[in-house]
Amino acid sequence: KKAKKGFMTPDRKKKLRLLLRKKAAEELKKEQERKAAERRRIIEERCGKAKDTDDVSEEDLKELCQEYYARVYACEGQKWDLEREVRKRDYEVQYQPNMNNRTPQHLPLEKQNPKC
Template identity: 85%
Template sequence: MADDERKRIEDEKKRKQAETDRKRAEVRARLEEASKAKKAKKGFMTPDRKKKLRLLLRKKAAEELKKEQERKAAERRRIIEERCGKPKNVDDANEAELKKIIRQYYDRVYICEGQKWDLEREVRKRDYEIADLNSQVNDLRGKFMKPTLKKVSKYENKFAKLQKKAAEFNFRNQLKQVKKKEFTLEEEDKEKKPDWSKKGPEEKKVKEEEVEA
């Protein structure tokens, strides 16, 4: 009985090991297939194919842009013809025909100016009505339109004070320092006596004798 139990346990272990190996092999095979597919996708867009694709995209974009420009030009011509009419042939027209053409253009401009004035008046009227309704709604809600305030920096006054102090400091440094002696030189020179007054009485007496002789 013990041998049978041991054999059964070993068979169970072998079966589990075989099942585990089989699952690992399946997972490995799936991973290899995925990597191969990924490599195949990477290799699909070669540099030549990328270059051709870029050229095709540029060509397609240029064609679309050209079509859009043609469409806008046609729409512009259509609107001009509706508003201004088709151009008149004035090269082969005589004086009477020219007067008639000018009269037609004048009437057309007159009508357009009248329509323009009516539309501008209607726009101003609508703007006034909208502003009036907005003010009424704000009054009913108890809210008032806040005026737009100018942004002022809280450091502006401090900077102004610092600049003023710096200017005063520079002004004081630029002042010329004057010594007191510069103003006392002339007075001292005036107080000094001339050299001839410094001579003694003997020299004066000798000079007087020379003069008498």
């Protein structure tokens, strides 16, 4: 009798590996495209469309610069507020547990009244 060959011959294994690699590469490419599209959408949502400045009068350019300045000023204010909030929370995390977990031996003793 002939020895029975297994289902997964070396040739089939090679083809299967190639198919799996191809499928994984396609999935990776789709995921990268999806992330890039999401990133572009978020940037456009936050920053708006780029304004055309080629054939614009000087007065319009000044107005555009003022708009951009106001936007940057507002963003910097928000950034400062967020940084302050982070510093405040870091401080609370660092020092607050020490205050809450104090044992009675760390607390100052109350003076007892000897007359009682």
